[in-house]
Every structure is written in C-alpha cells, then in structure tokens.
Amino acid sequence: MKDTVLVTGGTGFIGSHTTVELQQAGYNVVIVDNLSNSNADVLDGIEKITGIRPAFEKVDCCDMKALEAVFEKYNGIKGIIHFAASKAVGESVEKPLMYYRNNLNSLINLLELMPKYGVKGIIFSSSCTVYGQPDAENLPVTESAPIKKAESPYGNTKQVNEEIIQDYVNSGAPIKSIILRYFNPIGSHPTAYIGELPNGVPANLIPYLTQTAAGIRECLTVFGDNYNTPDGSCIRDYIYVVDLAKAHVCAMARILDGKAEEPVEIFNIGTGHGVSVLELINSFERATGVKLNYKIGERRAGDIEAIWGNVDKANKVLGWSANTPLDEVLLSAWNWQKHLVK
Numbered sequence: 001m002k003d004t005v006l007v008t009g010g011t012g013f014i015g016s017h018t019t020v021e022l023q024q025a026g027y028n029v030v031i032v033d034n035l036s037n038s039n040a041d042v043l044d045g046i047e048k049i050t051g052i053r054p055a056f057e058k059v060d061c062c063d064m065k066a067l068e069a070v071f072e073k074y075n076g077i078k079g080i081i082h083f084a085a086s087k088a089v090g091e092s093v094e095k096p097l098m099y100y101r102n103n104l105n106s107l108i109n110l111l112e113l114m115p116k117y118g119v120k121g122i123i124f125s126s127s128c129t130v131y132g133q134p135d136a137e138n139l140p141v142t143e144s145a146p147i148k149k150a151e152s153p154y155g156n157t158k159q160v161n162e163e164i165i166q167d168y169v170n171s172g173a174p175i176k177s178i179i180l181r182y183f184n185p186i187g188s189h190p191t192a193y194i195g196e197l198p199n200g201v202p203a204n205l206i207p208y209l210t211q212t213a214a215g216i217r218e219c220l221t222v223f224g225d226n227y228n229t230p231d232g233s234c235i236r237d238y239i240y241v242v243d244l245a246k247a248h249v250c251a252m253a254r255i256l257d258g259k260a261e262e263p264v265e266i267f268n269i270g271t272g273h274g275v276s277v278l279e280l281i282n283s284f285e286r287a288t289g290v291k292l293n294y295k296i297g298e299r300r301a302g303d304i305e306a307i308w309g310n311v312d313k314a315n316k317v318l319g320w321s322a323n324t325p326l327d328e329v330l331l332s333a334w335n336w337q338k339h340l341v342k
C-alpha cells in the first residue's frame with residue numbers, strides 16, 4: 001500500500017472519481033466532506049468500483065478543531081488533494097461572503113496543519129476561470145498567460161487561493177504544492193456507479209443537456225449563437241472527468257516521489273482542443289442516437305466567448321494527457337443519467 005492521501009470534497013463529482021483512481025493506483029484514501037453539495041451514497045459507488053470503501057469523516061474543512069482531529073486520527077497522511085469548495089459562479093455573485101469564508105478558510109486551515117502533521121504536499125483544484133477571456137492571440141492559453149480580473153467571487157477565490165499557496169510556500173513552509181487549472185470537467189465513470197450529481201436545476205451544460213435528453217427538462221437553451229466563433233456558440237475545453245482524475249494521481253506521485261522541481265508547480269488540465277456548444281450537441285446526438293430538444297436563446301451574463309488550454313506542460317512534465325474521445329465521454333454522461341432515473 002502506498003501513502004495515505006486526504007481527499008477533501010471526496011464525495012463530490014471530481015473528488016469521487018479521483019478517489020477511485022488513487023485507490024486503483026494503490027493509495028490509501030481518507031475522505032473528508034461536509035456533504036453540503038453531495039451525499040454519502042457516493043461511498044457505495046466508489047466501493048463497487050474498487051472494492052475498497054474509503055475512510056470517511058463528515059467534516060467541514062472550515063472547522064479547524066474537527067479537521068485537526070482527522071489528522072490526529074489518521075496519522076501518516078502524506079498528501080492532500082483539496083476539492084472541498086463552493087463552486088457555483090452565479091451563487092457566488094449572490095453570496096460572496098459565504099464563498100470567501102468557505103473557499104479561503106478551508107484552504108488556510110489545511111495549509112496550517114500540514115507542517116504539524118508531516119504532510120508533504122497539497123494538490124489544489126483550481127480553474128481556467130483565472131484566465132478570464134484570453135486574448136485571441138493567447139489561445140490556446142498557457143500557464144504563463146496573464147491572470148485577468150475575476151468575473152465572479154467564485155473565480156476570485158480560485159485566484160486568491162493560488163496566491164495564498166504561493167505566499168505560504170515563499171514564507172518557508174516545508175511543503176510543496178501542485179496547482180491544477182481545470183477546464184470543463186464532464187462525463188461519468190464508465191461503470192455508471194458514480195457521476196455528476198447536480199443539486200436542483202443544473203447551471204452547467206452537460207447535466208442540463210442529459211436531463212433534457214431524459215425528459216426531465218423540457219428544452220436545452222443554447223446561451224447565444226452570435227459570438228465571434230465559427231458557428232456562433234461559445235467554445236470550451238471539455239475534459240473527461242476520469243482523465244482529469246488521473247492527472248491528480250500523476251501530480252500526487254510527482255510530489256510524494258520527490259520529483260517536483262519547484263515548491264509550487266502549475267498545470268493546465270484540459271484536452272488542448274476547443275469545442276463549441278453546438279458541436280457538443282451534435283457529438284451527443286451522434287454518440288447516443290438521441291435527438292436533443294434545444295433552442296437558441298440569449299447570451300448568459302458572465303460567459304466568456306472562447307477558451308481552451310495549451311496542455312503541453314502537463315503532457316511533458318506530468319507525463320499525462322487526456323485521450324478519451326468526446327463521443328465516448330458524452331455517452332458516459334448519458335449512461336449515468338439513465339442510471340440515475342432508474
């Protein structure tokens with residue numbers, strides 16, 4: 001058995017998929033989650049896939065006393081992957097203080113505990129949101145692209161969290177960190193035992209799309225087809241959540257195996273390809289044979305026009321790449337949706 005890794009937010013969408021990949025790579029996983037945006041049934045799904053039920057503690061990372069008790073109980077935690085955060089862009093505009101309190105305090109608590117308990121490294125779940133709308137000449141966007149003023153409190157918490165990590169390491173803290181800037185995570189595990197479980201009406205494209213295909217939603221609205229893109233709809237870099245999860249295993253190994261060259265390393269985690277909303281709808285219909293009911297509507301406030309990642313650094317340095325074809329990814333999302341409605 002390899003080292004013990006603490007996964008915060010491990011019953012969430014990306015956290016649960018990452019737990020599966022960590023376990024299958026031989027790591028012992030402890031999940032902490034306050035279940036504010038997920039449920040403990042996810043642990044059953046993880047166990048069905050790997051045969052190993054991860055240790056679970058219902059803890060809010062903002063509760064320092066309860067969080068420290070986890071490090072006391074599971075002594076020997078060597079790495080942390082920090083997913084636990086509020087992540088709805090629109091909600092963050094309505095409730096900025098909740099977002100700053102939750103997303104900043106949870107990270108600060110973890111960082112403060114690391115040296116005390118001999119934790120060597122932390123992988124931080126960041127987002128391409130930090131780039132804002134890159135200039136056309138800066139697409140695909142690299143890790144050295146300028147960080148633009150955040151378009152939402154959610155995006156700002158990601159930027160500030162990256163700075164907190166950098167400042168803490170620069171102060172001499174005996175830890176290393178790898179920051180992963182995700183593009184758009186989509187899809188579900190091929191077993192359909194775990195997947196994306198949005199609360200209420202989904203804000204993100206894929207869950208709304210699959211719920212429309214399943215008849216739960218009447219019609220998908222494409223938020224604008226008058227952008228300066230080939231077909232007028234917005235472009236994103238949609239990455240399969242299992243490929244994304246595997247990137248975390250590579251990053252964790254890089255730190256725990258002592259291969260990290262800098263105290264803080266930053267990687268774009270995407271496919272390197274841009275796909276428009278309309279192209280994605282066509283891919284879904286082709287992959288599933290399901291005709292999707294959609295219409296063109298108004299633009300959504302805050303949406304950027306086009307972004308996709310330059311992922312050469314992750315390919316070369318992490319030895320990782322996202323290779324799953326989009327049709328296969330969308331089929332996995334559809335299979336999960338059908339599993340949910342059973």
Ligand code: WQD
Nearest residue numbers: 087089127129203204205206208221222223234277300303
């Ligand atoms: C994708 C595209 C919409 C819904 C956000 C966060 C990012 C990450 C992922 C947390 C856009 C269009 C969507 C719909 C549509 N969050 N769309 N109709 O906004 O790129 O990224 O979620 O980790 O940090 O910023 O993702 O899925 O909401 O939208 O046309 O009903 O789909 O306009 O072009 P987004 P999204």
